[in-house]
Amino acid sequence: MPITFRLTDPASCRWAISPLRETLSAVRLLTQPHRQGYHQPWLRAVAPALAELDLTPLLQVTRYTSYNPDFLFPPPAAPEAGFADELAVVRGAPAARVRAELSRCLRQQHGRRLPPPAQALVDHPIRARNLLADTLAACWDRLIEPWWPRVRDVLAGDIAYRTHLLAEGGLAAVLADLHPRVHWQHPTLVVDIPTTGYRDVEAGLALMPSAFEWPGVGVILDRPSLPTIEYPARGIAALWEPRSDPPAALARLLGATRATLLAALTEPTSTTALARRCAFPNSTVSEHLTVLREAGLVTTHRTGRYLRHTRTPLGTQLASP
Incomplete structure (x- = not known):
């Protein structure tokens, strides 16, 4: 039973x-x-x-x-x-x-x-x-x-x-x-x-x-x-996977750091976790997320005490191989 x-x-x-x-x-x-x-x-x-x-x-x-x-x-x-x-x-x-x-x-x-x-x-x-x-x-x-x-x-x-x-x-x-x-x-x-x-x-x-x-x-x-x-x-399934390199064309368009961050945002993620995932300082991640958000590629919302960053449909389309 x-x-x-x-x-x-x-x-x-x-x-x-x-x-x-x-x-x-x-x-x-x-x-x-x-x-x-x-x-x-x-x-x-x-x-x-x-x-x-x-x-x-x-x-x-x-x-x-x-x-x-x-x-x-x-x-x-x-x-x-x-x-x-x-x-x-x-x-x-x-x-x-x-x-x-x-x-x-x-x-x-x-x-x-x-x-x-x-x-x-x-x-x-x-x-x-x-x-x-x-x-x-x-x-x-x-x-x-x-x-x-x-x-x-x-x-x-x-x-x-x-x-x-x-x-x-x-x-x-x-x-x-x-x-x-x-x-x-x-x-x-x-x-x-x-x-x-x-x-x-x-x-x-x-x-x-x-x-x-x-x-x-x-x-x-x-x-x-x-x-x-x-x-x-x-x-x-992807919890412990190392980050993959972003598409080369995306890196040429956005720059290597922003392309890496956008490609790593496969799910809603905090600044700290994204920094760890991509091996960047928190300050670097925060700075580049601001630019990605202003470009309409990322949105940010609050969940409890944390800010969560998510790709927009346009960001997802650009980050797709």
Whole structure:
């Protein structure tokens, strides 16, 4: 049986970006070789850091195919929370909740008789919570934060695409395109995964794009958490690809720097991420984006705290090989 949500108010669906949840999804990816295809360049880059990190406790409780403790996945408090804010919520989880959720997770894996390392986590919930939070912080610092502008741009680009789809075709068009295992027939949303559950959604449903969730789809169902669907973001196939050189004719027309920037804007992108992608200083990127915008080749809009730059139809036509 699948997971079933009954949406009392479909208009209450909202998108969110969670750096903490991306960190957890990346950790879970490490034990799933069949899900690593798109992320081989990242895995090679973080291999030295992985060799220095002890992920054993975190891997014990974040297996992809079984229940994960909900206190590690706090509901999004804003469209885009900061990692430190999300981690503070994890660190503040009450001992009773930590013990109950760790027990549920580990007994689902091992049965009533837990091996000593697992039993120690259940018996000492505050120590376990702090250990898991410290490990998450190290994973963020070493594995995700250096690449976060690039990852975040893919997630924001997915949201920009789906909000445009929502404006054109309504919620049915968005949910039909979300994931092959997600099915919408008003007022019921079904997520076809190998577990069962039902929840009336009165206060909203969070839709959370992920760079590391492919090819699966994740669900947070249990109260008091906000019901959440985590799905693979569009554009992850090109997430780790090095930039390609712009067409020679475009470089002659615009100059090499502006042509490179225009060619790299394959999706809505921030100034910082575009600078990293193209190996230019932020000030250089900002200066040349101003010229491209004045020429009608780029538009800029604000998403939360960030400015996003997008090619116009004319810019896309010029940048096409």
